[in-house]
Amino acid sequence: MITRIAARRRAAATAALACALAVALTACSGTTKDSAEKDTTNAGTAAKADPNAPLKKGLKLAFLPKQINNPYEKIVDEAGIAAAKEYGATGKEVGPSDASASSQVSYINTLIQQRQDAILIAANDPNAVCGPLKQAMKKDIKVVAYDSDTAKDCRQLFINQASSEEIGRSLVQHLGEQIGYQGKIAILSATQNATNQNTWIEFMKDELKLPKYQNMRLVKVAYGDDADQKSFQQTQGLLQAYPDLKGIISPTTVGIAAAARYLGDSSYKGKVVLNGLGTPNQMRKYVKDGTVEQFSLWNPEELGYLGSYAAAALASGQITGAEGEKFKAGKLGEYTIGKDGEIILGEPTVFDKRNIDTFDF
DSSP states (O other): OHHHHHHHHHHHHHHHHHHHHHHHHHHHHTTSHHHHHHHHHHHTOOOOOOTTOOOOTTOEEEEEOSOTTOHHHHHHHHHHHHHHHHTTOEEEEOOOSSOOTTTTHHHHHHHHHTTOSEEEEOOSSTTTTHHHHHHHHHTTOEEEEESSOOOGGGOSEEEESSOHHHHHHHHHHHHHHHTTTOEEEEEEESOTTOHHHHHHHHHHHHHTTSGGGTTEEEEEEEEOTTOHHHHHHHHHHHHHHOTTEEEEEEOSHHHHHHHHHHHHTSTTTTTSEEEEBOOHHHHHHHHHTTSOSOEEEOOHHHHHHHHHHHHHHHHTTSOOSOTTOEEEOGGGOEEEOOGGGEEEOOOOEEEOTTTGGGOOO
């Protein structure tokens, strides 16, 4: 009897051991290449775009400009907010009064708490805003950068006004023609950390390396911090330091208007060429009185409009931000997402005496 019971116990123990070994082997087999790939695939499956999905009603969009009192960005944001009404959403603009690197962080945190469906941001610094923007995306709040990009992993889309290379190179090309490719030039930028400004400036510097610019020399990059008075003072400082300056490029609407105001009331009017990016309504009087011959810009209303529709398409699941995806942006038609989530609005327009009165923004 005892022998029979012992035999049964040994058999049970052997079965249990075999079962344990089987479980262990199964667990270990989970780390083999094939199953690891399956697990990774299942765990990392991204949401798929549904291009036929309707735009959701009642979406909440928030526009966060570099600074709340920037007239150019006011045009962009108001157009985006107006576009939101077309598809049954609501939009608002919030932001800091200064353009410092970290000034937008507290606003992002508040927008997360308010459970906005999308945050559209013109970044003052590509990295300073990344922490809270990543938190927003974790909570399924869509993030769209416009005008000035964040780091690529801190947003789903970037709405670019035009090709950054085209903007940077064309500004140098225009100025070169105006000054006969001779003399000292300076750049009056916004803030030192502004992504768009720095990208354009790098292309300007690269353009200046070409042989036809061998008699042009970039002597200074000054920063007006997108503040009118500081930009005015920086223009004055440039001309005091370099009285033989031939040209200034200001790729910021605040900077070019402030520089034009200084030049227009100085002995340098008609002697120093000013070019850059500005709005027709800001620059009209300076074009007509001969202070500025020409300047460039895209339509900021269309930039805000496109950003609004892109954010809505993201929040509605029509797109995910992947390269090659397409969506319709209302009256602007269809757009295709490029590399790194970039969407380009189109080519900039050159404004001068011949056409400036046909534009009102």
